[in-house]
Amino acid sequence: MDPILEIRDLSKRFGGVEAVKAVSFDVPRGSLVGLIGPNGAGKTTFVNLVSKHESPDTGSVLLDKRPIHRLPSFKVARAGLARTYQKNRLFFEESVSENIRTAMIWGGAAKHQDLSYPGLKGKEEERTAELMEFFALTAQRDALPSGLSHLHRRRAEVAQALALAPKLLMLDEPFAGFSREEAFDLIDHLKVCQKGGLTMLLIDHNMEVMLEVCEYLFVMHHGALLASGTSAEVRANPEVINVYLGAET
Amino acid sequence: MSAFAQQLIYGTSYGMNLAVAAAGLALLFGVYRVINLAHGQLIMFGGYIAYVVTTGLGLHFFVGFAAAMVAMGVAGVILEISVFRILQRRPATDQLLASLGVYMMIGILALRIWGDFEARPINMPGEEGAILLGEDIRIDFARIVTIAITIAVFAVLYFVVYRTHLGRTMRATAQGPETATLMGIRKREVAALVFFIAGALGGAAGAMLGGLFNVRPDMGFQPLLMALIIIIFGGMGSLIGAIIAGLVLGILYNLTVFYVGSKLGDLVPFAVLLIILMVRPQGLFGLPGRRA
Amino acid sequence: MRGSVKKAFVGAAVAAGLAVGGSAAQAEDVFKFGGVFTLSGPASFLGLFEEAAVRLAVEQFMKGDCIVEAIPAQPCEGGGLKIGDKKIPIEWKAYDDVSEDKKSIDAVTRLVEQDGARAIWGPRMNSAVLSAASILDPQSIISICAICSSPAMTVGRKWGHDITDTGVIEKHAISKFISESPERLKEHGIDPKIFEGRKKTGFIGRNELYTVHGSIGWEEGLKQWGGKYSYSDADKVLFPQGTTDFAPFVAKLAEQKPDIVMMDSYIVPDMLAIMKEMKKQGLDFETGKIVLLGNDVLMLQFLVDLAKKEGINMSSGYVWGWQEHNPAQDPATLARVEKYVKIYNEKYGSTEVGNSSPFDRGAYDAAIWFLYGVQAAGTITDNAAIVKAWRSLKINGLRGPENQFFVRPDTGEVTGQLMATEYIIGVKDDKVFYTGINYRDDLFFGPYVYGDKLPK
Ligand SMILES: Nc1ncnc2c1ncn2[C@@H]1O[C@H](COP(=O)(O)OP(=O)(O)OP(=O)(O)O)[C@@H](O)[C@H]1O
Numbered sequence A: 001m002d003p004i005l006e007i008r009d010l011s012k013r014f015g016g017v018e019a020v021k022a023v024s025f026d027v028p029r030g031s032l033v034g035l036i037g038p039n040g041a042g043k044t045t046f047v048n049l050v051s052k053h054e055s056p057d058t059g060s061v062l063l064d065k066r067p068i069h070r071l072p073s074f075k076v077a078r079a080g081l082a083r084t085y086q087k088n089r090l091f092f093e094e095s096v097s098e099n100i101r102t103a104m105i106w107g108g109a110a111k112h113q114d115l116s117y118p119g120l121k122g123k124e125e126e127r128t129a130e131l132m133e134f135f136a137l138t139a140q141r142d143a144l145p146s147g148l149s150h151l152h153r154r155r156a157e158v159a160q161a162l163a164l165a166p167k168l169l170m171l172d173e174p175f176a177g178f179s180r181e182e183a184f185d186l187i188d189h190l191k192v193c194q195k196g197g198l199t200m201l202l203i204d205h206n207m208e209v210m211l212e213v214c215e216y217l218f219v220m221h222h223g224a225l226l227a228s229g230t231s232a233e234v235r236a237n238p239e240v241i242n243v244y245l246g247a248e249t
Numbered sequence B: 001m002s003a004f005a006q007q008l009i010y011g012t013s014y015g016m017n018l019a020v021a022a023a024g025l026a027l028l029f030g031v032y033r034v035i036n037l038a039h040g041q042l043i044m045f046g047g048y049i050a051y052v053v054t055t056g057l058g059l060h061f062f063v064g065f066a067a068a069m070v071a072m073g074v075a076g077v078i079l080e081i082s083v084f085r086i087l088q089r090r091p092a093t094d095q096l097l098a099s100l101g102v103y104m105m106i107g108i109l110a111l112r113i114w115g116d117f118e119a120r121p122i123n124m125p126g127e128e129g130a131i132l133l134g135e136d137i138r139i140d141f142a143r144i145v146t147i148a149i150t151i152a153v154f155a156v157l158y159f160v161v162y163r164t165h166l167g168r169t170m171r172a173t174a175q176g177p178e179t180a181t182l183m184g185i186r187k188r189e190v191a192a193l194v195f196f197i198a199g200a201l202g203g204a205a206g207a208m209l210g211g212l213f214n215v216r217p218d219m220g221f222q223p224l225l226m227a228l229i230i231i232i233f234g235g236m237g238s239l240i241g242a243i244i245a246g247l248v249l250g251i252l253y254n255l256t257v258f259y260v261g262s263k264l265g266d267l268v269p270f271a272v273l274l275i276i277l278m279v280r281p282q283g284l285f286g287l288p289g290r291r292a
Numbered sequence C: 001m002r003g004s005v006k007k008a009f010v011g012a013a014v015a016a017g018l019a020v021g022g023s024a025a026q027a028e029d030v031f032k033f034g035g036v037f038t039l040s041g042p043a044s045f046l047g048l049f050e051e052a053a054v055r056l057a058v059e060q061f062m063k064g065d066c067i068v069e070a071i072p073a074q075p076c077e078g079g080g081l082k083i084g085d086k087k088i089p090i091e092w093k094a095y096d097d098v099s100e101d102k103k104s105i106d107a108v109t110r111l112v113e114q115d116g117a118r119a120i121w122g123p124r125m126n127s128a129v130l131s132a133a134s135i136l137d138p139q140s141i142i143s144i145c146a147i148c149s150s151p152a153m154t155v156g157r158k159w160g161h162d163i164t165d166t167g168v169i170e171k172h173a174i175s176k177f178i179s180e181s182p183e184r185l186k187e188h189g190i191d192p193k194i195f196e197g198r199k200k201t202g203f204i205g206r207n208e209l210y211t212v213h214g215s216i217g218w219e220e221g222l223k224q225w226g227g228k229y230s231y232s233d234a235d236k237v238l239f240p241q242g243t244t245d246f247a248p249f250v251a252k253l254a255e256q257k258p259d260i261v262m263m264d265s266y267i268v269p270d271m272l273a274i275m276k277e278m279k280k281q282g283l284d285f286e287t288g289k290i291v292l293l294g295n296d297v298l299m300l301q302f303l304v305d306l307a308k309k310e311g312i313n314m315s316s317g318y319v320w321g322w323q324e325h326n327p328a329q330d331p332a333t334l335a336r337v338e339k340y341v342k343i344y345n346e347k348y349g350s351t352e353v354g355n356s357s358p359f360d361r362g363a364y365d366a367a368i369w370f371l372y373g374v375q376a377a378g379t380i381t382d383n384a385a386i387v388k389a390w391r392s393l394k395i396n397g398l399r400g401p402e403n404q405f406f407v408r409p410d411t412g413e414v415t416g417q418l419m420a421t422e423y424i425i426g427v428k429d430d431k432v433f434y435t436g437i438n439y440r441d442d443l444f445f446g447p448y449v450y451g452d453k454l455p456k
């Protein structure tokens, strides 16, 4: 296996809460993997630690063999790591196209690799246009985030993250509020990106979708990594059933 | 009628200067969330720089104007590094007080260098000349120069903020500092950039304000006060808002001085503030807007 | 206040392990005297030389070389104030108010309550004068200023001393000048045609108490001297501090179509700007469209030179003002001034205070005069006696001989207001000159010069 992301012993404590507890795992290059866990399991905190939105107490993170856990967050982004947020964080007074273009200023890590997902090639205008077309946002190019439907807004976020030309994209609950059809529509788009060589780490509560889509899953519970495996393996894991799947149904 | 038109002309040139002064403050507030009271003294000091270059060294006004902008831009960056960066995580009141302290220090510095007893005129083009409309409406060339410069400054500023990557990074930082860093934007560089532009705008305002007659150590106070009102009036961080509010305030000031009472001009900013707070607390232009 | 001063001294004595009885005697061994000046920040140019002059006066008094003489004569033997057969050293302490009212008042309070000062010099700012008075007067602390130029120093105040003219007295003088008969003008070589046919006057200045009083003095004076000219206090044009664009203010003045303009400003950049704009707006004193009147700063040679550099010609014969310092001094005064200037310049010439000007000389006169007064009173604790003794002295000072306090004609009481003389000055061939006309006794009238309370 050729891991693009190597997490070792990552921990973060907020006062009395151990939000992330000695988490270690690898994400294979070009894969679409999932991170699941009940509410408060520490998933978002984990993403924050990797993107350096927050600083880990201990542990290391290698992106493409390069340690990024000591870099400031802007350098992590420049190194090729993009993410989306659980809550919408588009620049609220910028149009869709401006939002997308802003990410291109410092992005571009993936260009030096042999990747080919949408929005990677050409001049900035072309890349922006391609991304909007890919996500069927062309009609919304001048709209502000507040004027977008939930679906369009989520697509714009992903488009913005892709505009950074990342090697790895982490999506924090991208399907929240989506119907099954809408979720699969987005997944189809993500699959296209995956074909273009993009690695993705997906976080979501929608188990049905996650188990169906992700090639490999990591399960977090109380900040620690509880289990990992293919969806069949995870589905069959008694611990997972106990703390999560069981409770869910 | 002609007296009225005359006051409109004076008010327009004054209002334009105020808009430039306010644009700097607005930008700082919009992007960096700080109210820099020392801005008033950058205006004043900019005036002195223009004086030194034009009257002292005998160079053209535009050289002095550019020098004032660059020097005050650099001063802004120094201020960012030495004061605001250190106080970044402190409450807004600390930053406000610190900027007030800087205000006083710069005031004392200027006084030490130039004193306040002698007049320090800036040689502005068209100082003496004027266009006469009919019998008694006079448009000084200097005022035309001022207005033209202001329009040019705003055009450049608009272009930079809304059409360039520099502007994009500034706007992104303003609207979501954390998201911006995850787009690879370095907050420190943006801060330095914004402080540079804001300082430069202060310097530009000072060179123009001082260009009409002369510069003096206490000339930064009224523009600072007006600029504060303008950014509240125009909507924090809005450029178009700054121009419109600047014009309104400049013209109102002149009309009040002329028609109501010379002493009452000072009350204009406060009256305007009171009205805004009652009628439209979010300012003229939308939300705490940062969009033109 | 006596209680608190005693407390402070007792406290110090106990700390030093001295007997309390001894400390009371010590309090009378030094004459404490303090000042509040603007020594930094805007307007420090006014505070620096005033403080320097008073400090020099104290030093010269201690050295026994007072330069100026009291009438009747007072000893100046050095070592301190000669009280009985004792020599009491003088202690001078000054605070900087950075031109802020609040700091002024804090400093006044500190001087009185902590430093035990018996007399306070300053503060200068008109707004602070009144607040200081409300602290000093109830405690019978002597209050002195040599550049305040404000009626608030003396009017209705038992302990206040204004050792210069006031904005009101000045206006009384210049309004008298323009109301002179053609004969009197001719006598002094001034063409009466300058003022012929002129009626309406206007008034412009910075918005501050000095000009507010000045405008009233202007209106009073014009009425007093025959009512040839019209003016109403309501028509004054006042611009705020820090104004950069004078056009609307001059427009307001021009709108009144004045024949004569009284420019009551002492801020050089403001004055030059106003003069420039006046020319542009048709209030032209170069062609005689109007007559421009100004104060002692307008009549500084330095200002005339500066104006000329900016293309303003003040030599048209239509620009007049005054000064408070005798331009044609007698040899005795000149000798005193020469000696003083040498000492002053040696001490301060290369510092930020700078060389001597007529302004610091007035402050020096005032300080020595006051110290003579304390000595004449024979006490350093009885302020009522000090005030009485001081006011009954005259001084042959640097400004001229026989400077004295103004005596109220209605009550015969000696006030704390200097009986200032105003010398009328003009400009010819780019040089200021003395017309030979001066005023004194006539100027002291009206409730702003003496009265029991400042009118509202
Ligand atoms: N900044 C913070 N300060 C204090 N506690 C925090 C902070 N961020 C997260 N936590 C706590 O850490 C734990 C993990 O939270 P986190 O948001 O990472 O969980 P999550 O798995 O993303 O949950 P959800 O599925 O609800 O999004 C929770 O107990 C949360 O309250």
Ligand SMILES: [Mg+2]
Pocket: A043, A044, A045, A086
């Ligand atoms: Mg979460």
